[in-house]
Amino acid sequence: MSWSEDEYYEDFFGGGYSLYIDWYAGMYEVIDYENSYLYWEYEYINETKPNTYTELHNNLGSGWSLGFSSIEINNGKKYLHLSNGESYEINITSTAGDSNLKNYTLRDIRLENDSGSFTNRVKNSQYALYHKNGNVEYFADDGRLLGIKDRFGNTIKFEHTTINNHPVINKITDSVNRVVNISYQNTSTGKKVVITAPDSTTIQYILEPISGHSGEYKLVKKIDRLGRETVFNYSIKSGNFSFFSKSDRNKANYYANLTEIHYPTGAYTKYSYQSTTGNLGNQGSYVYYRIKTREDIENSVSFNKDTYTYNGNYTGYPSYDDPASLPSSFTYGTTVTDNENLQAIYTFNYKHLKTREETKDGSTLINTTDYEYDSNKLLVKAVRKDYGKTAGQYMLRVENFVYDTGNFGDLVGYWDTRAERNSNHIPMNDEHKTTYTYNSAYHYVTGKIYKKDANTTIKEEYVSYADNKKIEWYRVKENDVLKEQTWYNYDSY
Known part of the structure; x- marks a missing residue:
C-alpha cells in the first residue's frame, strides 16, 4: 500500500515549459506553452505527492x-x-x-x-x-x-x-x-x-x-x-524511484505493507514481503514490494501457509525497457507452494493474461492447464492434462467457449469436456454444446439449449415481461414438449 501519488509536475528553468508525467499511461512529455522560444537550460526532478x-x-x-x-x-x-x-x-x-x-x-x-x-x-x-x-x-x-x-x-x-x-x-x-x-x-x-x-x-x-x-x-x-475487534499491523518500507533512470533511483516512495490481521477469535493471518524492481515508464524504474509468504496462525500453530516465488517481472524489467511495448514472446510467472510442498505455478503473457497453470507435488507433475483468449481477453479454450503414475500418460480434458459478436462478453456457446475435437482441440460437432441466448436490452439469459443424450434436446426458456426487465415465465421443454413451467410475480420493490 503506497501513499505517495506517482504523478509529477515540474516547471523547467526559463519558463514556458512543463513536464507532465502520466503514471497510468506510463509516459511523460515536455510541453512548450509559449511555443516561440527553445529553452535548453532546464532540470528534471522526481517528486511525490x-x-x-x-x-x-x-x-x-x-x-x-x-x-x-x-x-x-x-x-x-x-x-x-x-x-x-x-x-x-x-x-x-x-x-x-x-x-x-x-x-x-x-x-x-x-x-x-x-x-x-x-x-x-x-x-x-x-x-x-x-x-x-x-x-x-x-x-x-x-x-x-x-x-x-x-x-x-x-x-x-x-x-x-x-x-x-x-x-x-x-x-x-x-x-x-x-x-x-x-x-x-x-x-x-x-x-x-x-x-x-x-x-x-x-x-x-x-x-x-x-x-x-x-x-x-x-x-x-x-x-x-x-x-468485536479486528486489528491490522503494518511494516513501513521505502522504495526509491526515478522516471529518468533504470539504475539511479534517488527519490523515496513509501509503502504501508499489511503484515498481520488479528481476528476476534484470537487467530491471525501473517504476511511477509520482498522488495523488487520494475519499470516506471520506458525511461524510469522503481522499487516496490510483493508478497513472499502468507499464513494463518491459531494457538501458535501455523496452517494454510503459502510461499510465493517469482519468475521474471510483470513490467519486463530488466530485460525490456518499456512495459507498454513488451514483445509477444514475453512471459513471467508466480509459484505458490503450500506447507505440504504442493506447488501451483502460474504463467502470464505480455498482455498479463494467465496462459498456463501447473500443479506439482514436489517434483511430480500432477496436472497442467493451458488457456487461450480472444481479442477481448475472454477465455476461449482451456486444455487440461491430468497425469497418472506412468510417465508421459495423461487424461485430456478440454473446454471451449464462444461469445456474442456484439462484444458484450455474453457467453453464447460452451462445449464441455465430452465433446469430440480435432487435433487443435476445436469441437467437431455440437453434441456436447450448451447454447445460450440473451435479452438484447439487459443481457440476462433468456434461453439455454443442450442435449441430455443423443436423442433428447433440452430447452430452458426464460420469458420476460413486456418491459424486458424481469422474468415472467421459466419453461423446460424436452424435444419441444413442455415438461415444466413456473410463473413469477413481483412486489413493487
Whole structure:
C-alpha cells in the first residue's frame, strides 16, 4: 500500500515549459506553452505527492477504500476508478456504443457525458456509466459518485462532505429512504470513521498516524456492530524511484505493507514481503514490494501457509525497457507452494493474461492447464492434462467457449469436456454444446439449449415481461414438449 501519488509536475528553468508525467499511461512529455522560444537550460526532478487519490477520497488510511466508483480528474486527463478496483483512462469518442475507456474493447460498460439527468440534491450529473445489465452510475463534474440506479428504478443516492478540499461520502440513501451515515472524526490518538446503519448500529474504523510521516495514517482497527475487534499491523518500507533512470533511483516512495490481521477469535493471518524492481515508464524504474509468504496462525500453530516465488517481472524489467511495448514472446510467472510442498505455478503473457497453470507435488507433475483468449481477453479454450503414475500418460480434458459478436462478453456457446475435437482441440460437432441466448436490452439469459443424450434436446426458456426487465415465465421443454413451467410475480420493490 503506497501513499505517495506517482504523478509529477515540474516547471523547467526559463519558463514556458512543463513536464507532465502520466503514471497510468506510463509516459511523460515536455510541453512548450509559449511555443516561440527553445529553452535548453532546464532540470528534471522526481517528486511525490503526500496523498494518493484513494486516500483523499476515502479517508480510511493508506491502501483502503469504501469500494465505490469515482472519476479522477488530473491535469486535463480523466480516469474511471471502478468499485472492483479496476481503473481506465477515459477517452470519449464519437463512435456509438464505444466504451470510451482507453484500451477497453468490450461494450459491457460504457461511459458517456451526461447533462444533469440525475441529481443528489446538491450536484447534477455530468457523466454516466452504463452497465449492460441496466445499472447506471452517475458522477458529478468533479468526479464524485452521485447515485446508482438499476433497471427497475431502484436508486441509491450519495451525499458528501469536504475534507481537505476533497469530497468524501458521508450519507447513503436507498430507494425506501433507509440511510447510512458516515462520520469522520479526529481523536486524541488519530482519526475515527464511524458508519451508522439504518438500525443505528455502528461499524468503527480506527486510524493512527504513521510515525515519521506527517499527515499520513494507517487503519489499525475495525470494531463491528457487536463490538468485536479486528486489528491490522503494518511494516513501513521505502522504495526509491526515478522516471529518468533504470539504475539511479534517488527519490523515496513509501509503502504501508499489511503484515498481520488479528481476528476476534484470537487467530491471525501473517504476511511477509520482498522488495523488487520494475519499470516506471520506458525511461524510469522503481522499487516496490510483493508478497513472499502468507499464513494463518491459531494457538501458535501455523496452517494454510503459502510461499510465493517469482519468475521474471510483470513490467519486463530488466530485460525490456518499456512495459507498454513488451514483445509477444514475453512471459513471467508466480509459484505458490503450500506447507505440504504442493506447488501451483502460474504463467502470464505480455498482455498479463494467465496462459498456463501447473500443479506439482514436489517434483511430480500432477496436472497442467493451458488457456487461450480472444481479442477481448475472454477465455476461449482451456486444455487440461491430468497425469497418472506412468510417465508421459495423461487424461485430456478440454473446454471451449464462444461469445456474442456484439462484444458484450455474453457467453453464447460452451462445449464441455465430452465433446469430440480435432487435433487443435476445436469441437467437431455440437453434441456436447450448451447454447445460450440473451435479452438484447439487459443481457440476462433468456434461453439455454443442450442435449441430455443423443436423442433428447433440452430447452430452458426464460420469458420476460413486456418491459424486458424481469422474468415472467421459466419453461423446460424436452424435444419441444413442455415438461415444466413456473410463473413469477413481483412486489413493487
